[in-house]
Amino acid sequence: MAEKLYEYQGCAGRFHTFRDNLREKYTFWKENNPGGVKEYLKKCFISDNVGNQNVTYEDYSHIYRRKSRKELIRVSAAVMGIEFSYAAETAFVSPTLLKIGVQHQHMTLVWALSPLIGFFLTPILGSLSDRCPLKFGRRRPFIFCMSLGVLLGLILVPNGENFGYAMGDEIPPYINGSVIASHRTSASLGKNMNETLGQELPEKVPAYNNSHPWGVFFTILGTVLLDFDADACQSPSRAYLLDVTVPEDHAKGLSTFTIMAGLGGFFGYALGGINWDETAIGIYLGGHVKAVFTLITIIFIVCVSYTITSFKEMPLYLFELRGDFDSEGIGNAYQKYKDDETEQIASEASYYGSLNPKSEEQEMDVKETYSNIDQENSKMENPRNSFSPDPNASFLIYLQSIIYMPHSIRMLCLTNLFCWMAHVCYSLYFTDFVGEAVFSGNPIAPLGDVSRDLYEKGVRFGCWGMSMYSLSCACYSMVIEKLISHFGAKKVYVGGLLVYSTGMFLMAITKHKVGVILFSWTAGVMYSTLFTMPYLLIAHYHAKGTFELTSEGEEKVCSQIRGIGTDVAIVSSMVFLAQFILSICMGTIVSVSGTTTAVVSVASLLAFFGAISATKVMYLEL
Incomplete structure (x- = not known):
């Protein structure tokens, strides 16, 4: 044994x-x-503490205090990571798809997939975030999930061709599975491939049809994930910023949000402008595109992590519990829960705090805290926190609010649609305009032809213009808050759109390299405007509880239940509709006009229409 x-x-x-x-x-x-x-799993992730007197309350007092610029930067860091991913997407998705055999006429269909999905899905996701019952809060779970989609897109886009080879795509001659060509490699074999791979090809090159069905599938899947999730992630990110800041900080917070977006775009485009093929990092990571996407992936993870770990959100059940305290008053709520068997004071949860007083001195501190917070609430037009979800509102009610919108939200949507259409003209087609109209290049000329070289030179120069627009966005966002307080929101909103309209008009007339750099700064003004003004107005509407005016011009209290996450998502979804419309129409417009100058001309016209629409927006003395 x-x-x-x-x-x-x-x-x-x-x-x-x-x-x-x-x-x-x-x-x-x-x-x-x-x-x-x-x-x-339900107990781990979903709050089931409503009516539970044994619940442990955490401290949420940070939500009711003013935030420093450093704290606002941390809350806004996620959008900086998103803009880094945008820069990689706009710079390299089209060349990557062309390299693996996607035709130019099919490119617009690829860009239309994400907007088609996002336009319908983003407002629904916004409503879901308003009623999200998870313990981690209402917005951060959505930021986290959509960030996973962006992350997957950042992996698939540069590696889609390799995944295709693994699934059985035909490998090009003289390229083994471990060799990755950079984005500068031509789709056809020739001199460029010899130079890129450092290989000598025989005079007679074997026939190769450049067909990558699996590679195309994985790359397009990555493009859709990256494009949709990057756009959709901005809605909960903005709602999170508005949730954890007091109304006095909304203008400062949204301007900080836009500054971070501008810096993300500026450094993202600059990162793509470096020739990584000639660096040790580029060689180690497998080429220019993979180096850029790898670095941006790391930056994206850091930025999103920095944001979602910044401030705790109050879970939905505490908002619902808080409704009882508002109806009973602070004193009654305090006395009620003081006498509970658990001797826990749940009323602090209703006003963002947690204390379990065991002495008379501690209880006096709690009463003083309630008094201070009550005074802060009394300064607001609506004594109840306007960003709190109504405990009686179901998900269906929030969905209905998407269809039945007040006139103020409809006008914001229309204005934002014009703004995004004007901006998408610039962001997606601007480098092509510079290559053809400014540098007189030809994108379909043979390799080595002078006109082809001029076009590629123009595209690179256009990237510097886009880098300047991102820098302009960050700079203008630093002063937009002061401009609003000095001139008023209406003049800043309308004026920002007119500046962009004028800049694009002058660029279309001059078609000069100096104009490309100079007038690109006006695009930053407009981008900062559309990133800040609509959401500042939404926050203002919710803070005042007013979405309509009477015939006499007086504020009318809204009887409809609306969620700020839903409204932010509705207005944000206009970017998808704008991109979808332009992806269908722009090719025809350029073809009929016979010049890519039509790109900036249409942008100027759409921005002018947006300025007219902005004059009809309700500002409520902001």
Whole structure:
């Protein structure tokens, strides 16, 4: 028997010990979780503390205090990572798809997929965030999930061709599976491939059809994920910023949000402008495109992590619990929960705090805290926090608010649609305009032809113009808050759109390299305007609880239940509709006009229409 026990002291013995320990832990877990895995997951992630007097309340007092610029930068860091990913997308998705055999006429269909999905799905996601019951809050779970989509897109786009080879796509001649060509490699074999790969091809090149069905599938999937999630992630990011800041900080917070977006675009385009093929990092990571996407992926993860770990959100059940305190008053709520068997003071949860007083001195501190917060609330037009979800509002009610919008939200949507259409003209087609109209290049000329070289030179020069627009966006966002306080929101909104309209008009007339750099700064003014003004107005509407005016021009209290996450998502979804419309129309417009100058001309006209629409927006003395 002793020998038998001795034999079990080896690997078999350790396995039996591990098995017994695991069985014991499972039995213990099952006793404590009779509802099974489903109930366990629900308990882990979903708050079920409504009406539970044994709940432990955390401190949420940070939500009711003013935020420093450093704190606002941290809350806004996620959008900087998003703009980095945008820069990689706009710079390299089209060349990557062309390299693996996608035709130019099919490119617009690729760009139309994401807007088609996002236009319908983003407002629904906004409504879901208004009623999200997770313990981690209402916005951060959506930021996290959409960031995973962006992350997957950043992986698939530069590696889609390789994944295609792994799935059975035909590998080009003289290229083994470990060699990755950079984005500068031509789709056809020739001199460029010799130079890029450092290989000598024979005079007679074997026939190769450049067909990558799986590679195209993975690259397009990555493009759709990257484009949709990057756009959709901005809505909960903005709502999160508005949720954790007081109304006095909304203008400062949104301007900081736009500054971070502008800096992300500026450094993102600059990162793509470096020739990574000639660096050790580029060689190690497998070429220019992979180097850029790898670095941007790391930056994106850091930025999003920095934001979602910044401030705790108040869970939905505390908002619903808070409704009882508002109806009873602070004193009654304090007395009620003071006498509870648990002796926990739940009323602090209703005003963003957690204390469990055990002495008379502590109780006096709690009463003083309630008094201070009540005074802060009394300064607001609406004594109830306007960003709190109504405890009686269901998800269906929020969905109905998407269809039945007040006139003020409809006008914001129309204005934002014109703004995004004007901006998409610039952001997606600007480099092509510079290459053809400014540098007189030809994108379909043979390799080595002078006109082809001029076009590529123009595209690179256009990237510097776009870099300047991103820098302009960051600079203008630093002063937009002061401009609003000095001139008023209406003049800043309309004026920003007219500046862009004028700049694009002058660029279309001059078609000069100096104009490309100079007038690109006006694009930054417009981008900062559309990133800040609509959402500042939405926050203002919710803070005042007013979405309509009477015939006499007086403020009318809104009887409809609306969520700020839903409204932010509705207005943000205009970017998808704008991109979808332009992806269908712009090719025809350029073809009919016979020149890419039509790109900036249309941008100027659309911005002018947006300025007219902005004059009809309700500002409520902002």
